[in-house]
Amino acid sequence: MTPHWEDEETEEDGAGTMVRPYTITRGRTAPERDDFTLITVLTTAQDPRDGHGAAVHPGRLQPEHRMILERCRRPAAVAEVSADLNLPVSVTKILLADLVAQGLLLARAPLSVARASGGADMGMLAALRDGLGRL
Protein backbone atom coordinates (compact mmCIF):
# COMPACT_ATOMS: atom_id res chain seq x y z
CA MET A 1 0.00 0.00 0.00
CA THR A 2 1.35 3.37 -0.94
CA PRO A 3 1.48 5.92 1.85
CA HIS A 4 -0.92 8.71 1.07
CA TRP A 5 1.64 11.47 1.25
CA GLU A 6 3.41 10.11 -1.78
CA ASP A 7 0.35 10.97 -3.79
CA GLU A 8 0.54 14.60 -2.87
CA GLU A 9 4.16 15.55 -2.77
CA THR A 10 7.06 14.82 -4.96
CA GLU A 11 10.05 13.45 -3.18
CA GLU A 12 12.17 16.52 -3.62
CA ASP A 13 9.53 18.62 -1.93
CA GLY A 14 9.72 16.56 1.21
CA ALA A 15 13.37 15.64 1.29
CA GLY A 16 15.54 17.51 3.71
CA THR A 17 13.23 20.43 4.32
CA MET A 18 12.20 21.65 7.74
CA VAL A 19 8.59 21.37 8.85
CA ARG A 20 6.96 24.67 8.03
CA PRO A 21 6.56 26.71 11.19
CA TYR A 22 2.79 26.97 11.14
CA THR A 23 2.12 23.33 10.22
CA ILE A 24 0.88 22.35 13.66
CA THR A 25 -1.51 25.29 13.76
CA ARG A 26 -2.94 24.07 10.46
CA GLY A 27 -1.78 27.18 8.72
CA ARG A 28 -3.09 29.70 11.19
CA THR A 29 -0.62 32.50 11.91
CA ALA A 30 -2.55 34.43 14.54
CA PRO A 31 -4.32 33.32 17.71
CA GLU A 32 -8.05 33.71 18.28
CA ARG A 33 -7.22 36.30 20.92
CA ASP A 34 -4.39 38.78 20.99
CA ASP A 35 -4.05 39.46 24.69
CA PHE A 36 -1.50 36.80 25.56
CA THR A 37 1.83 38.14 26.73
CA LEU A 38 5.06 36.28 27.40
CA ILE A 39 4.18 36.14 31.08
CA THR A 40 0.47 35.42 30.91
CA VAL A 41 0.17 32.46 33.28
CA LEU A 42 -1.74 29.37 32.15
CA THR A 43 -3.23 26.69 34.36
CA THR A 44 -4.97 23.55 33.20
CA ALA A 45 -8.60 23.55 34.30
CA GLN A 46 -9.55 20.80 36.68
CA ASP A 47 -12.94 19.39 35.83
CA PRO A 48 -13.69 22.04 33.17
CA ARG A 49 -17.33 23.13 32.88
CA ASP A 50 -19.08 25.18 30.26
CA GLY A 51 -21.40 28.13 30.87
CA HIS A 52 -24.29 25.80 31.70
CA GLY A 53 -22.35 23.74 34.20
CA ALA A 54 -21.97 20.78 31.89
CA ALA A 55 -18.66 19.00 31.70
CA VAL A 56 -16.53 20.12 28.77
CA HIS A 57 -15.53 17.42 26.33
CA PRO A 58 -12.39 18.44 24.50
CA GLY A 59 -12.71 18.90 20.77
CA ARG A 60 -10.11 17.62 18.41
CA LEU A 61 -6.81 18.00 20.17
CA GLN A 62 -3.39 17.65 18.65
CA PRO A 63 -0.48 16.11 20.52
CA GLU A 64 0.89 19.59 21.24
CA HIS A 65 -2.43 20.60 22.82
CA ARG A 66 -2.23 17.59 25.11
CA MET A 67 1.36 18.37 26.00
CA ILE A 68 0.31 21.87 26.99
CA LEU A 69 -2.51 20.58 29.19
CA GLU A 70 -0.04 18.22 30.85
CA ARG A 71 2.57 20.95 31.32
CA CYS A 72 0.13 23.46 32.78
CA ARG A 73 -1.06 21.25 35.59
CA ARG A 74 1.49 23.40 37.34
CA PRO A 75 0.96 27.05 36.37
CA ALA A 76 3.34 28.16 33.62
CA ALA A 77 3.87 31.36 31.66
CA VAL A 78 3.52 31.51 27.87
CA ALA A 79 7.31 31.79 27.58
CA GLU A 80 7.82 28.67 29.68
CA VAL A 81 5.35 26.64 27.66
CA SER A 82 7.03 27.84 24.48
CA ALA A 83 10.46 26.87 25.79
CA ASP A 84 9.35 23.49 27.14
CA LEU A 85 7.58 22.50 23.93
CA ASN A 86 10.37 23.94 21.83
CA LEU A 87 7.88 25.92 19.77
CA PRO A 88 8.10 29.56 18.74
CA VAL A 89 6.13 31.97 20.89
CA SER A 90 3.66 32.86 18.14
CA VAL A 91 2.84 29.21 17.45
CA THR A 92 2.48 28.51 21.16
CA LYS A 93 0.03 31.38 21.58
CA ILE A 94 -2.23 29.97 18.87
CA LEU A 95 -2.35 26.58 20.55
CA LEU A 96 -2.94 28.14 23.98
CA ALA A 97 -5.80 30.21 22.64
CA ASP A 98 -7.45 27.05 21.28
CA LEU A 99 -7.42 25.53 24.75
CA VAL A 100 -8.57 28.66 26.56
CA ALA A 101 -11.46 28.98 24.10
CA GLN A 102 -12.55 25.45 24.98
CA GLY A 103 -12.38 26.15 28.69
CA LEU A 104 -9.63 23.59 29.15
CA LEU A 105 -7.01 26.13 30.14
CA LEU A 106 -7.25 29.18 32.38
CA ALA A 107 -5.25 32.33 31.64
CA ARG A 108 -4.16 34.95 34.12
CA ALA A 109 -2.96 38.30 32.79
CA PRO A 110 0.23 39.82 34.25
CA LEU A 111 0.02 42.37 37.02
CA SER A 112 -0.39 45.88 35.73
CA VAL A 113 2.72 47.90 36.45
CA ALA A 114 2.31 50.68 33.89
CA ARG A 115 3.66 53.88 35.37
CA ALA A 116 1.05 55.89 33.53
CA SER A 117 -1.66 54.15 35.54
CA GLY A 118 -0.04 54.51 38.92
CA GLY A 119 2.86 52.12 38.63
CA ALA A 120 3.42 48.92 40.55
CA ASP A 121 1.45 48.25 43.68
CA MET A 122 3.46 49.04 46.82
CA GLY A 123 2.26 45.90 48.55
CA MET A 124 3.50 43.80 45.64
CA LEU A 125 6.87 45.58 45.68
CA ALA A 126 7.22 44.93 49.40
CA ALA A 127 6.45 41.24 48.86
CA LEU A 128 8.93 41.19 46.01
CA ARG A 129 11.59 42.76 48.20
CA ASP A 130 11.01 40.18 50.94
CA GLY A 131 11.18 37.33 48.45
CA LEU A 132 14.33 38.55 46.70
CA GLY A 133 16.00 39.07 50.07
CA ARG A 134 15.76 35.33 50.65
CA LEU A 135 17.79 34.51 47.54
Place this chain on the structure above:
Amino acid sequence: MTISQAAPAAVKILVAGGFGVGKTTLVGAVSEVAPLRTEEFLTKASIGVDDLAGVGQKDTTTVALDFGRITVSPELVVYLFGTPGQERFWFMWNDLVNGALGGVVIADTRRLETSFASIDFFESRDIPFVVAINCFHGHNSRTPDEIRAALDLDPHVPLLVGDVRERSFGRDVLLALVDHLMSLPVAAG
Protein backbone atom coordinates in the same frame (compact mmCIF):
# COMPACT_ATOMS: atom_id res chain seq x y z
CA MET B 1 -10.36 20.09 46.94
CA THR B 2 -8.45 23.18 45.95
CA ILE B 3 -4.82 22.33 45.30
CA SER B 4 -3.69 25.91 44.98
CA GLN B 5 -5.34 25.93 41.59
CA ALA B 6 -5.07 29.70 41.49
CA ALA B 7 -2.26 30.80 39.24
CA PRO B 8 0.37 33.11 40.68
CA ALA B 9 0.57 36.69 39.47
CA ALA B 10 3.53 37.34 37.23
CA VAL B 11 5.80 40.31 36.74
CA LYS B 12 8.85 40.62 34.56
CA ILE B 13 12.17 42.33 34.72
CA LEU B 14 14.30 42.89 31.63
CA VAL B 15 18.04 42.30 31.63
CA ALA B 16 19.78 44.29 28.92
CA GLY B 17 23.31 45.12 27.86
CA GLY B 18 25.71 44.61 24.99
CA PHE B 19 26.40 41.25 23.42
CA GLY B 20 28.34 38.92 25.70
CA VAL B 21 28.24 41.21 28.71
CA GLY B 22 26.70 38.61 31.01
CA LYS B 23 22.92 38.92 30.67
CA THR B 24 22.17 35.22 30.67
CA THR B 25 24.82 34.69 33.35
CA LEU B 26 23.03 37.07 35.70
CA VAL B 27 19.66 35.50 34.90
CA GLY B 28 21.09 32.07 35.61
CA ALA B 29 22.70 33.18 38.86
CA VAL B 30 19.40 34.17 40.44
CA SER B 31 16.90 31.96 38.60
CA GLU B 32 15.49 28.90 40.33
CA VAL B 33 15.74 27.00 37.04
CA ALA B 34 18.53 26.89 34.47
CA PRO B 35 17.87 29.69 31.98
CA LEU B 36 15.24 28.69 29.46
CA ARG B 37 15.29 29.65 25.83
CA THR B 38 12.31 30.57 23.72
CA GLU B 39 12.18 31.73 20.14
CA GLU B 40 10.08 34.00 18.01
CA PHE B 41 9.95 34.44 14.27
CA LEU B 42 11.59 37.52 12.93
CA THR B 43 9.19 37.76 10.04
CA LYS B 44 5.96 37.82 12.01
CA ALA B 45 6.42 41.28 13.45
CA SER B 46 8.62 42.73 10.77
CA ILE B 47 5.98 42.29 8.11
CA GLY B 48 2.25 42.19 8.63
CA VAL B 49 0.86 38.79 9.47
CA ASP B 50 -1.71 39.11 6.72
CA ASP B 51 1.05 39.62 4.20
CA LEU B 52 2.84 36.39 4.99
CA ALA B 53 1.06 34.35 2.34
CA GLY B 54 2.46 36.43 -0.48
CA VAL B 55 6.00 36.60 0.79
CA GLY B 56 8.70 34.07 0.15
CA GLN B 57 8.94 32.30 3.49
CA LYS B 58 11.93 30.17 2.69
CA ASP B 59 14.30 31.78 5.14
CA THR B 60 12.28 32.18 8.29
CA THR B 61 14.65 33.21 11.02
CA THR B 62 14.10 33.38 14.72
CA VAL B 63 15.33 35.51 17.57
CA ALA B 64 16.16 33.66 20.76
CA LEU B 65 15.31 34.93 24.20
CA ASP B 66 16.76 33.57 27.43
CA PHE B 67 14.81 33.86 30.64
CA GLY B 68 14.59 32.58 34.18
CA ARG B 69 12.13 32.65 37.03
CA ILE B 70 12.07 33.40 40.74
CA THR B 71 9.07 32.24 42.74
CA VAL B 72 8.73 34.98 45.33
CA SER B 73 5.69 33.42 46.98
CA PRO B 74 2.82 31.12 45.98
CA GLU B 75 1.09 34.28 44.74
CA LEU B 76 3.95 36.03 42.94
CA VAL B 77 6.48 34.94 40.31
CA VAL B 78 9.18 37.10 38.72
CA TYR B 79 10.37 36.35 35.21
CA LEU B 80 13.74 37.70 34.16
CA PHE B 81 14.19 38.17 30.43
CA GLY B 82 17.48 38.81 28.73
CA THR B 83 16.88 41.16 25.82
CA PRO B 84 18.23 40.06 22.45
CA GLY B 85 21.82 41.19 22.19
CA GLN B 86 21.50 42.89 18.87
CA GLU B 87 19.69 46.18 19.21
CA ARG B 88 18.28 45.94 15.72
CA PHE B 89 15.97 43.17 16.93
CA TRP B 90 14.48 45.13 19.78
CA PHE B 91 11.80 46.79 17.71
CA MET B 92 9.94 43.52 17.48
CA TRP B 93 9.89 42.89 21.20
CA ASN B 94 6.93 45.06 22.07
CA ASP B 95 5.57 42.16 24.03
CA LEU B 96 8.81 42.11 25.96
CA VAL B 97 8.73 45.76 26.88
CA ASN B 98 5.05 46.11 27.60
CA GLY B 99 4.26 45.62 31.23
CA ALA B 100 7.87 45.30 32.35
CA LEU B 101 8.35 46.21 35.99
CA GLY B 102 11.83 47.52 35.36
CA GLY B 103 15.19 46.78 33.86
CA VAL B 104 18.79 45.95 34.63
CA VAL B 105 21.51 47.23 32.31
CA ILE B 106 24.71 45.25 32.58
CA ALA B 107 27.86 47.06 31.52
CA ASP B 108 31.48 46.07 31.14
CA THR B 109 33.97 48.82 32.01
CA ARG B 110 36.26 47.75 29.18
CA ARG B 111 33.57 48.50 26.63
CA LEU B 112 30.98 50.70 28.23
CA GLU B 113 29.75 51.92 24.87
CA THR B 114 28.10 48.57 24.18
CA SER B 115 25.56 49.37 26.89
CA PHE B 116 24.66 52.89 25.76
CA ALA B 117 21.85 51.57 23.56
CA SER B 118 20.31 49.64 26.44
CA ILE B 119 20.23 52.76 28.60
CA ASP B 120 18.68 54.75 25.77
CA PHE B 121 16.16 51.95 25.32
CA PHE B 122 14.89 52.07 28.90
CA GLU B 123 15.03 55.85 29.20
CA SER B 124 13.04 56.37 26.01
CA ARG B 125 10.33 53.96 27.18
CA ASP B 126 10.18 55.32 30.71
CA ILE B 127 11.14 51.97 32.21
CA PRO B 128 12.92 52.33 35.57
CA PHE B 129 16.29 50.62 35.61
CA VAL B 130 19.49 50.07 37.53
CA VAL B 131 23.00 49.61 36.16
CA ALA B 132 25.13 46.61 37.12
CA ILE B 133 28.83 46.90 36.33
CA ASN B 134 30.15 43.42 35.70
CA CYS B 135 33.70 43.02 36.97
CA PHE B 136 35.05 39.90 35.35
CA HIS B 137 38.00 38.62 37.34
CA GLY B 138 37.84 41.66 39.56
CA HIS B 139 39.00 43.74 36.63
CA ASN B 140 37.82 47.26 37.14
CA SER B 141 40.07 50.22 36.68
CA ARG B 142 37.41 52.92 36.97
CA THR B 143 35.55 54.34 39.90
CA PRO B 144 31.75 54.25 40.03
CA ASP B 145 31.71 58.02 39.60
CA GLU B 146 33.81 57.78 36.46
CA ILE B 147 31.52 55.08 35.10
CA ARG B 148 28.43 57.09 35.96
CA ALA B 149 29.83 60.07 34.11
CA ALA B 150 30.84 57.96 31.10
CA LEU B 151 27.34 56.48 30.90
CA ASP B 152 25.76 59.92 31.43
CA LEU B 153 23.49 58.39 34.05
CA ASP B 154 20.89 60.40 35.89
CA PRO B 155 22.02 60.83 39.50
CA HIS B 156 19.07 58.87 40.89
CA VAL B 157 19.74 55.73 38.83
CA PRO B 158 21.37 53.13 41.11
CA LEU B 159 24.73 51.75 40.00
CA LEU B 160 26.25 48.61 41.50
CA VAL B 161 29.62 46.97 40.88
CA GLY B 162 30.15 43.22 41.19
CA ASP B 163 30.39 39.83 39.54
CA VAL B 164 27.23 38.76 37.73
CA ARG B 165 28.13 35.11 38.25
CA GLU B 166 27.49 35.51 41.95
CA ARG B 167 23.96 34.97 43.15
CA SER B 168 24.41 37.50 45.94
CA PHE B 169 25.31 40.22 43.46
CA GLY B 170 22.32 39.40 41.27
CA ARG B 171 20.13 39.54 44.35
CA ASP B 172 21.55 42.91 45.36
CA VAL B 173 21.00 44.28 41.86
CA LEU B 174 17.36 43.20 41.89
CA LEU B 175 16.85 44.57 45.39
CA ALA B 176 18.31 47.88 44.25
CA LEU B 177 15.81 47.90 41.41
CA VAL B 178 12.89 47.25 43.76
CA ASP B 179 14.08 49.98 46.13
CA HIS B 180 14.41 52.30 43.15
CA LEU B 181 10.85 51.47 42.07
CA MET B 182 9.55 52.14 45.57
CA SER B 183 11.29 55.51 45.66
CA LEU B 184 9.75 56.76 42.43
CA PRO B 185 6.97 59.32 42.67
CA VAL B 186 3.58 57.72 42.07
CA ALA B 187 1.86 59.03 38.99
CA ALA B 188 -1.46 60.75 39.51
CA GLY B 189 -4.43 58.40 39.32
